[in-house]
Amino acid sequence: MAKLQKSIDKRNALVKATIELVNNAGFHATPMSKIAKMANVSPATIYLYFENKQDLVNQTYIDVKAEYTKYAFDTYDENMSVESGFELIWKRIADFKLKECEHAMFLAQCDNTPIIDEISRQEGIKHLQPLLDLWERGRQEGIIKPVSDYLLYAYAINPLSFLMMAQKRGAFQLNKTHLEEAYQSAWSSIKVCK
Amino acid sequence: MAKLQKSIDKRNALVKATIELVNNAGFHATPMSKIAKMANVSPATIYLYFENKQDLVNQTYIDVKAEYTKYAFDTYDENMSVESGFELIWKRIADFKLKECEHAMFLAQCDNTPIIDEISRQEGIKHLQPLLDLWERGRQEGIIKPVSDYLLYAYAINPLSFLMMAQKRGAFQLNKTHLEEAYQSAWSSIKVCK
DNA sequence: TAAAAAAGAATGAACATTCATTTTTTTATA
DNA sequence: TATAAAAAAATGAATGTTCATTCTTTTTTA
Numbered sequence: 001m002a003k004l005q006k007s008i009d010k011r012n013a014l015v016k017a018t019i020e021l022v023n024n025a026g027f028h029a030t031p032m033s034k035i036a037k038m039a040n041v042s043p044a045t046i047y048l049y050f051e052n053k054q055d056l057v058n059q060t061y062i063d064v065k066a067e068y069t070k071y072a073f074d075t076y077d078e079n080m081s082v083e084s085g086f087e088l089i090w091k092r093i094a095d096f097k098l099k100e101c102e103h104a105m106f107l108a109q110c111d112n113t114p115i116i117d118e119i120s121r122q123e124g125i126k127h128l129q130p131l132l133d134l135w136e137r138g139r140q141e142g143i144i145k146p147v148s149d150y151l152l153y154a155y156a157i158n159p160l161s162f163l164m165m166a167q168k169r170g171a172f173q174l175n176k177t178h179l180e181e182a183y184q185s186a187w188s189s190i191k192v193c194k
Numbered sequence: 195m196a197k198l199q200k201s202i203d204k205r206n207a208l209v210k211a212t213i214e215l216v217n218n219a220g221f222h223a224t225p226m227s228k229i230a231k232m233a234n235v236s237p238a239t240i241y242l243y244f245e246n247k248q249d250l251v252n253q254t255y256i257d258v259k260a261e262y263t264k265y266a267f268d269t270y271d272e273n274m275s276v277e278s279g280f281e282l283i284w285k286r287i288a289d290f291k292l293k294e295c296e297h298a299m300f301l302a303q304c305d306n307t308p309i310i311d312e313i314s315r316q317e318g319i320k321h322l323q324p325l326l327d328l329w330e331r332g333r334q335e336g337i338i339k340p341v342s343d344y345l346l347y348a349y350a351i352n353p354l355s356f357l358m359m360a361q362k363r364g365a366f367q368l369n370k371t372h373l374e375e376a377y378q379s380a381w382s383s384i385k386v387c388k
Numbered sequence: 389t390a391a392a393a394a395a396g397a398a399t400g401a402a403c404a405t406t407c408a409t410t411t412t413t414t415t416a417t418a
Numbered sequence: 419t420a421t422a423a424a425a426a427a428a429t430g431a432a433t434g435t436t437c438a439t440t441c442t443t444t445t446t447t448a
Binding site for chain 2: 025026027029112153154155160162166186188
């Protein structure tokens with residue numbers, strides 16, 4: 001009840017500020033005072049929305065992860081064929097990582113450091129289930145290689161994180177052609193070869 | 195002169211402690227005092243070997259990156275064919291990431307956060323040159339896809355980082371068979387298809 | 389006008405770094 | 419080779435700052 005009365009805008013502003021500051025300076029160099037300032041809020045106000053700094057970053061992670069997977073699966077439905085379902089999801093993920101670069105970067109940072117609680121990490125993983133289900137179906141139909149989800153993810157999805165980071169650092173620019181090539185690589189790395 | 199007298203062992207112990215603590219707690223939660231304690235040294239002593247905390251972590255990064263690439267290219271020579279050269283390097287990298295897991299994890303953390311200075315990051319990248327040269331040769335011979343180094347790296351090498359992290363988190367175990375499959379995926383994602 | 393939300397200032401702990409000494413190593417001399 | 423003076427290395431404690439969090443008061447909302 002109390003919570004519902006509090007302004008959701010303020011919570012969102014805090015989450016947004018956290019993402020931006022952690023991306024630019026790292027967790028170690030983002031004090032609560034800066035987060036508050038960027039969100040136009042008093043430091044004390046943060047504690048009306050979050051238990052402490054750890055809780056703030058955990059919740060931010062879960063929020064962003066949920067947004068990411070919502071975007072990824074938004075236009076997917078389970079009746080699609082394995083191949084076209086995968087293509088759809090892959091391209092949505094690519095889209096997200098390149099357009100919502102800030103959010104994708106934040107996830108990459110969280111996924112490669114111990115700044116997130118193990119519990120929140122697990123929470124974040126759950127959202128990926130539709131993709132894992134698709135792969136399982138693909139394996140049963142003999143279309144997808146009968147290997148661990150981790151191997152499939154490593155070759156089909158994870159490269160996009162690397163490309164996103166490289167692009168963010170200005171090292172190179174991903175265009176439409178690259179993207180199509182990348183998709184082909186992804187698909188051929190997980191499909192069963194005839 | 196003065197520097198040579200100082201015990202290289204102490205510097206190494208400090209670097210080692212930094213890797214271990216940053217891996218387990220993150221940069222934000224590794225105070226100099228803990229690093230000193232783990233290296234059996236007084237906090238003040240750190241400042242005889244490093245300018246400050248940032249310098250310590252930068253140097254640690256460069257050290258580990260150099261060790262990584264030294265290992266990767268150790269048995270490679272430029273007269274090898276593109277395909278066997280690539281296989282050799284890939285397998286050495288895989289070996290390193292799985293055996294020297296702590297070091298590989300540290301690199302992954304540094305490569306996905308702003309804890310390292312841009313200058314040190316650039317320094318670290320230089321070491322990778324032999325692989326880039328091999329790819330260039332491969333492109334000229336029509337064996338390797340004529341695409342950006344970043345795309346090749348994303349699909350051929352980076353997945354190993356993801357698999358290493360997954361393994362480290364205990365999520366799954368990479369065995370010989372997996373590794374061979376992973377290599378095949380890597381190679382087929384960068385070679386020109388006949 | 390009462391309850392909820394927000395604010396700014398205060399608090400106390402943690403931390404990076406420096407300081408003043410002590411210990412160890414090196415050098416020079418006999 | 420033994421010894422003492424000098425230099426270098428190392429130390430534990432001190433310093434001053436930064437920061438997360440809390441407290442008290444004010445403002446807003448119902």
